[in-house]
Amino acid sequence: LLKYALRRLLTAIPILIAVTALCTGMMSLLPGDAAGVALGVNATKEQLIAKRHEFGLDRPFPVRYASWASHAVRGDFGKSWITGTPVTASMSDAFQLSLTLALFSIILSLCISIPLGVYAAYRVGGRVDRFISTIAFGSVAIPGFVAGLGVLFLFLKFTTNGGDGRASNLFLRDYVPFRTNPLQCFMSLFGPALSVAIGQSAGFLRIIRTDMTTTLQDDFVLMAKSKGMSDRYILARHAFRPSSFTLMTVVGVAIGQSLGNLLIIEQIFTLHGLGEKVFTAISARDYPVTLAVVAIITIVFVMVTTLVDILYGVVDPRVRFARKIA
């Protein structure tokens, strides 16, 4: 298993390189001169040239990419061109927030979707199933930012106890890091997480329902039933595991993608996460910051998908044996 995991990780590296190289290339295609932006309109020619040299803009693209990559591997993403502060330090808070939010929303949507999905599959075609499926089908079509606005509206309307919303509202307080106060952290992230979870859980639910329905028609379920096991036990112990593979893949992809897609939700709930960082950075042509965010998100994405692949072996013995033979 370890060998397989290592090999899987090795194949992830070219993707990482390609993606960051692609983004570096695109950044260098950006119109406008970053040195000019950083210095302002009144810069002299010598200043401009010096600044370009400082940023490394006078070097060819492959050299620039190589030096960036060699620094990035050591955790040094350079300095922001606009503010001059090291990127790694200023990024860590935002990254923490975004990651917490992504994980929280995934957990929340799993909590919603798994019980409902399993129940819908258990009573396939029944009234509850049809109801749940219809709702899920509708929720998939809700755009994330509309859901966010809806949740924000509900919170504003029904949880404000006078005063100016934000300070007095339990759910709309500023973000508190998890380590300082877990409960408050969850409270502050509940709204954004819920609005992400609405669409996400509907997607998960449909997947669970389909997979579970096919699993429940398998022979071993019938066997278990004929041995007199209770339905609940069968659902939880026999049927759930084999029907969770597709879900695992989708959850993995969702974690990877949500970091990027949280941009909008963060904007709505005015959280200072990665999304906000990258948005301002791209607008201001802040090359190192943008690259760092792209790199971080891609790393997380690739890591999670790799991890899911490895987890397959843990959850599904068949995959494990197939690997041993191969």
Next chain:
Amino acid sequence: MTVTDVDLEKSPSPVIEPVAISPKKAKKPWGFMFWVAISWLVLVIGGTAIANVVDWKKDADFTGAPVVNGCGWRATVSWLPSRVPSVSKDFEQLNAIQLERQAAFDASQSEADQVALQQANNQLDPVKTCYDALKTKSDMESITPQGKWSHPFGLNFSGNDILVDVVRGAKNSLFIAAATIFLGFVVGGITGMFAGYFRGRLDMICSALMNVLLSVPGLLFILLMIAVLSSRGGNGQAQGLTSSVYKVSFALGILSIPQIFRVVRGSTMQFAQREFVMAARAMGAKVPRILMGEILPNVAKPMFAFGLVAAGSVMVLEGALSFLGIGVGSGTDTTAWGKQIAAASQRQDLEAAPMVAFIPGLALFFTILSLNYIGDKARERLETKQGAI
């Protein structure tokens, strides 16, 4: 329905019919909701067609009503262009409130109290002033019902009729969705078919490229693309992110290529191993003929269904972009659903007049929902047909 199906149905039934040919099932009806979804889409598309023809008189000031503080509170658009909106009474009320505010402002100026001046200035923020005036009348909607049908959903914060704006905003979303899917299918579909048919090295290279593109964080990639495409030139000074319908379609199209590639490749691989393709090859058909004549018609059907669903997700992304202010209609006077939603999504605005944000949101939601539903139904039907072969 293919020719053979018709022939089988009409041919005088032989004795062994139930054994030889499985009795042809009556086609499942599309269902009520399907037609609802279709008619919604027709309504939206028709609306955009009309919106180009009808002159909504968007920026004409309402004659006789004073426009105070340039707050842009124009009763401009009547749903039926011939009808004259009769909201002058509201304007009188509004005007009275505005004058009151103005007086307060003047008073504070004479006191020369800096703090009070600041407060008054804040209050006199043009849009907010209008808006506060409305809030005292409890709600946005309450100002509009004079001509009952002239503003069925009321006015939004820039003083336009919400319904008209929604109809006008549909155009860009639809165009971008169509253009994106077109680009995706042209590039992704063709490479997918080649990769799926030839396999081997070509497939490996294409798949690797698409994998890279697939693991690029989507929204960020679009942001970058738009930044690259926007405002090339001038004096080397960066100008914010400007975008147009074409830029957004292009960026979204690039992003949709790998997804479409994967689906097309998969289903081409499936069909390439079927008997009829082998038969064609055995008869000496050349590659272009096999691809165009044998595989394409079969792949195209499920792809049509997939395209509808994909169009829905493109519309979500497009809405998100214009919500962030980098999609269509940033800066210009074209409008888009996302932009309309964003314009009304400040916290106070949302709390007091949620419908201003949610009506375009609902329009977006219903459009995506109907695309998904139609796509789902179409896929179901096409799949059962495949299974019957």
